[in-house]
Amino acid sequence: MKIGCPTEIKPQEFRVGLTPNAAQEATAHGHDVIVQKGAGDGAGFTDADYEAAGASIIDTAEEIFATADMIVKVKEPQASERKMLREGQVLFTYLHLAPDPEQTRDLLASGCTAIAYETVTDRNGGLPLLAPMSEVAGRLAPQSGSWALQKANGGSGVLMGGVPGVRPANVAVIGGGVVGAAAARVAVGMGANVTVLDRSLPRLSYLDDVFLGTLTTQYSDKAAIEELLPRMDMIVGAVLIPGAAAPKLVTRDQLSMMKPGSVLVDVAIDQGGCFETSKATTHQDPIYEVDGIVHYCVANMPGAVARTSTQALGNATMPFMLALADKGWKKACADDPHLMNGLNVHAGQLTYRAVGEALGIDTVSPEKVVNG
Structure with a gap:
């Protein structure tokens, strides 16, 4: 051939x-x-x-x-x-x-x-050809989001890890799969206060065990997301339905519940995005603002590395x-x-x-x- x-x-x-x-x-x-x-x-x-x-x-x-x-x-x-x-x-x-x-x-x-x-699947129900890029994109998401949080880039000016006497950033990761776990690992490593939301209780239990109490796990539903929105400095969208369009988990109306300068990082943008206001961007022009909220929606995040x-x-x-x-x-x-x-x-x-x-x-x- x-x-x-x-x-x-x-x-x-x-x-x-x-x-x-x-x-x-x-x-x-x-x-x-x-x-x-x-x-x-x-x-x-x-x-x-x-x-x-x-x-x-x-x-x-x-x-x-x-x-x-x-x-x-x-x-x-x-x-x-x-x-x-x-x-x-x-x-x-x-x-x-x-x-x-x-x-x-x-x-x-x-x-x-x-x-x-x-x-393409594997015997464990995973996606082996998506997983390595999900790992990369997940690890990049908090890094990219922290850049977008900088005031010069339109963000609220919050440092991910804070400093002594000043609280760190609050970060929510919606989706606890490969992307979400990778994003949580880096966000925790940067010193942020991290919450991971997922609808799989076994997955939440696994993450709770793996991270040894360094993050909070929470069952994901509309009420839980709305309760978190006002407190979050960054939200990472990491939800995947294999082969299908991503569900819209944060609507435009809900952006008004967030603090001005907060950041949405949509790792699901290749599947249409999991925020209603998401649209694909490039590394050359990675962010835009809607109703005071900064969006990072680069469609090929792993291409940066x-x-x-x-x-x-x-x-x-x-x-x-x-x-x-x-x-x-x-x-x-x-x-x-x-x-x-x-x-x-x-x-x-x-x-x-x-x-x-x-x-x-x-x-x-x-x-x-x-x-x-």
Whole structure:
């Protein structure tokens, strides 16, 4: 199989879909790997690194898309890239289709087979290809939020850890999963007063044990969130419904309950955001203000630490990428139901129910596509 890795073109996206290590593994399995010139520069990988791994360097994305059997990326294909996808080609990347009808329509029209990192599962019910980026985004969230809290950036001027005689920031993390736990770890480490909200009592019990009383856990419901809003300096939105649009947990009307200069950090923005007033931003222009509340809603937060993120993502995706290349997508999915859960689009058909429900599009089961 010919595996192609184009340069990411989403604004301020410095990650790359294949590491040199992954390229070396793929070539050792007998596959041809083609990488666009400069694709790894933002993550600190040179063209020479890829050539040493056995890959060929290609000048243009057009040639990558025209000749590769499988395209391996990081972010969802942009409009210009979607035009280059073709019937029978496999796309392996993050998609986040539920809040993105335009991308969904284009992928259906292309005839390609699109497998989304974010809906591949594991035997424990986890999301192994989303988890490493969730870890990164979760750890970045309090750092980014603390920057937004600075007065020069529109925030209230509260220091996360306070100082002797002055209280630290109050931080609420809504969602106690991978993102939420990572965000809580860093926020606690920065000295903030942290509350984690979740609807899973076993998860809250786990967090209470792990953090040894250094944070507060609270069951998440509308009343609990409204009780916390007036006291919080920062709220991190870390709620995920796999493959589906994120629920709106703080409405615009509720912003009036918050202190001016408080910060909302929406880590769920790729799935449409969990605050009603959220809209995707970039690293170049990361924040905006609504009703006196600062919003940080960067849609590719891990791209800010591209080296770490690329290595973490590559470690997770490599076994699945090799299975797809070695066996072909259909047999790889038939052999691994967890990989089959990543199938979102095939030959003009939508194959992920949560996306279909979010966008009002009929779906077929992935099992029917794979085994039919």
